[in-house]
Amino acid sequence: MTTTVTTGQAVAARAVDVWKVYGSGEAQVIALHGVSVELERGQFTAIMGPSGSGKSTLMHTLAGLDSVTRGEIFIGDTRLTGMSDGDLTNLRRTKVGFIFQQFNLLPTLTAEENILLPLSIAGRKADPKWYETVIDTVGLRDRLKHRPSQLSGGQQQRVACARALVSRPEVIFADEPTGNLDSRSGAEVLSFLRNSVREYGQTIVMVTHDPNAASYADRVIFLADGQVVDELLAPSADAVLDKLKGLDAKVESAADASQAG
Amino acid sequence: MLRATLKSLLARKLRLILSTLAVVLSVMFVSGSLVLTDTLGRTFDNVFSNIYSYTDVQVSAKSETADAASGNSSAILPVPASDVARIEKIDGVRKATGSVFVSGARVIGKNGKVVISQSGQFGGSWTGEDELTKLISGRAPSAPDEIVINNGLAKQAKFAVGDPVDIIARAEARKTYKVVGIMQYAGNRDSMAGETTVLFTEATAQQVMLGETDVFNVIDVKGKDGVTDNQLRDNIKAALGPKYTVQTGDELSKASSEAIRGLLKYFNYFFLGFGTIALLVGVFLILNTFSIIVSQRTQELALLRAMGASRWQIIRSVLIEALLIGTVGSLFGFLVGMGLGAAGASAFTSLAKMDSAGLGLPVAAIVTSFTIGILVTMISAVLPAIKAARVAPIAAMRDAATTDKPLTGITIGGGVVTAVGVGSLSWGLAGAGDATLLLVFGGVLLTLIGVALLAPLISRPLVAGLGSVFSWSVPGKLGRRNSSRNPRRTAITAGAVMVGIAIITMISTIFSSLSTAIGESVEKDLQADLIVYGQQTSDVPPIIQPDELKQIKALPQLQTVASVTYDVVSLNGKQDFVLAYDDVPAVITVLKLHPVAGRIDHIDSGEFTVDEKTAKERKYTVGSTIQVTFAKGQTKTLTLVGITNSTSNGNGVVVSNTDAQAGFTFPQPIQALVKAKDGVAVDDAKAAVEGVLKNNPEVSVQTKKELVGSSQQQFDVALVIVQVLLFIALGISVLGVINTLLLSVIERTRELGMLRAIGLRRRQTWSMVTIESVVITLFGTVLGLVVGAGLGAATVTALKSVIGFGAVTLPWGYMIAYIIGAVIVGAVAGLIPAIRAVRLNVLNAIAYE
Ligand SMILES: Nc1ncnc2c1ncn2[C@@H]1O[C@H](COP(=O)(O)OP(=O)(O)OP(=O)(O)O)[C@@H](O)[C@H]1O
């Protein structure tokens, strides 16, 4: 099953001049400084940046998990800003998928039940053909009846990927999906994510620290101090690394300057 | 180390509150009952020392049938008036005053009902004003129908000087008297302890209260100056001989208050029983809380170990936490208990119209509360502490995934404990003499603990079964899976519920079996259509006056009327209860008696009959003789002439009416069994009998059906009281459910976050937690119902030979109510954890630390 990928044509998720401020007064942290990004449909986007630069915050606001202080978020044509919890839940059920660094599988359920969980929560049935495709792509057919505790980290993360894919969401958000995996399992998960973008037109946004992981993406967005500072298309690991080094130098000199002042 | 402990303690406030609350509730019962009995005890002490404060020495006749334990006897033995003169001649005596003062003067109020007083309805002779009594209005009685009443009675029944008052005296039928004076006691007391008192002229008092002339029941003796009370007592004792009881005022007051304290002791046992149950449930809760604390702190503990803390230090840190919780819990438990005890005491004293001695701080209550509270908490924390000490330092580096430990050990342990418990219970129930109570109690306790240990194993299939009811929805399925996630924790939480429910069910099973048995046996054994009797409210039984009985017998609607009277006697040196019938053949018909040996159709003076079972127990055969000392003092040898079948109503020794009339305290009929003529409607017969009894406010007529109903109603009332008290124990177990769920919610924060992130609605989250709560509560309840019904059935079956009923009636109504209650309680217990789960910030939940 293939879909025509219309790169640059449709936008899967969009942030328009988004500000996110935590706390107030002395303890105030501005996590996002007027960020505007467009995530194109059928693209694999990586978000990179130094620790504390606002990657997770951006992703959470894009996914409707967190509210914004100012600005607007869209998923497809739906405006998230100002939506009620119930509507946001509905949106997450139908249009958003998640992959977490910690896998976050339910230990009481089998791999299969975990995969089908978002659908059963929403009271929907899986499309059997798509389900079979997903299972085969993640290569878990012989592990379906196992509990998470009987699976390796890599296998658990593949279950989590399958769980995100099976409901065919508009966007899948992945926060450091390979952060807890060794390089081999990481590579498996990443190529699997890339395949689902290439072959099935899935939109994926991934936060990562790893230039190698970022090289699987179609596009890399660089964040620093809550602002989009750079971007790279069809990146290679080396190119990403160079950009990051440049960023670190900028951040350091900025920090020195603020200390001096 | 201590600082670390304190910090982690304060960091978990809610948990702290819940586990402290468990200790508070457990200790509350104990301290409450101790404070209550202490206050009441001192109140009674005051009363009696007031009553006897002006008495030097008192002389009365010695009763053979007096209850050694209480010192009370319903039998009043008169002393001849001539003794007064005799005593006055004794060395050291200044003055002797004979007086009549006995219970059994039932005053009929303006509403036509007897004026009720829990402290007694006294009638006596007016001996003039003295240090203790003075008239506050009117004058002393001088004519036979004139009386003085105490101000308490005057206030309670709104009598004033000049009012006519109807009284049923101890030895006289209802008669109208006239109030000529109202008196008070020293210190402006309206009564000593809320009793009602009527004082007649001396001659009337002797006549209507003692039934004889020229007799008193007590002689008050005043000593000459310089003669001590003890000297005086010894002088009189020596002069009068062994047939008299001679006591100083101090001795009397002590004896009376000791008697009351003896009764209060049972009161205390009753509440302490509930306290024990509450403690037992509390142990489960505390144990569970600490286990969870330890497993939650695994990483923290491992870190401490890695940094060089010894096992003993770890154990100590957990135990210190327990000590703190135990101390704080005991303190609050003691305070709350003191409040409850004080409230109970003031309710009691105001009901009984007594002056409360005021709230004391009984040392026993303080010591017991703190000892029990702290000890129980520490003991409950020992196992978790050991578990904590076993945490390997390496666990600090690992994710604190608790692997499922096998349940083999705990299951074998549970099996053994259950077996020992059941064994001890059956041994005790089979009758083991003095050890019976201990064996039964220990057996019930061990069985409960054993089943609690088995619960993790049972929980797997049972929770799955119960949970499948909810599996139609995704949250239901998740909730069910969660509840079987940690069998030990589920089981121990449910175990607390189980203990409470098991005890309630056991008691309801016993009560409902008893109630049914009584209903059935009355139905089966009693041929009477109507039963005439009154509720006994004092030591004087309500009496059917002889001429009333005569009139009833003459009623044309009735076929048979048989009257029954009974009294306490000393039988072969032991206190016993004997019956007498005025019309043996009539009773034989009504009670469906038939001879098993000898003859039973008449009993002459010097003869007795007995039922088969009693005969067997005491090894009587026809021709056996017994020594009976009657209340009025005479001793007789009686010969067994016949043995009847045993029934549910009139078992035991039956003496002749002649002997009863001569020896019983109250030889008048106490009960009458009536059979209507064929063709006469029961209600018509009842109306006719009621017509005769309209002047006797104490005695009423009930149909057989009403009798069954009212006796069963008494069980229902008792059962409700027991249930209300046990609900407090159940409350503790509900705290346990809340605790467990809260901790589970906290433990599964990330999981909940993920579920919410992938689209679980708030409402669904709510039902997931609620269902887990309901499943755990239901599991405990079902387990409790089964265990409780089993224990109850065992008790009933064992009592078959003792009480004479053996059919087990399960209290289905209650059991279903408990299940419904469990669902509701489970949902309510899930409330706080569910709110917490729903309020969870999705982001915080998935962000990891
Ligand atoms: N709940 C919060 N309250 C206050 N400040 C917060 C909160 N969450 C994040 N921040 C702050 O916002 C900024 C951005 O955080 P964010 O988690 O988005 O960074 P990140 O780029 O994901 O970092 P990392 O690579 O370490 O995960 C940080 O300075 C952080 O301290």
Ligand SMILES: [Mg+2]
């Ligand atoms: Mg982050």
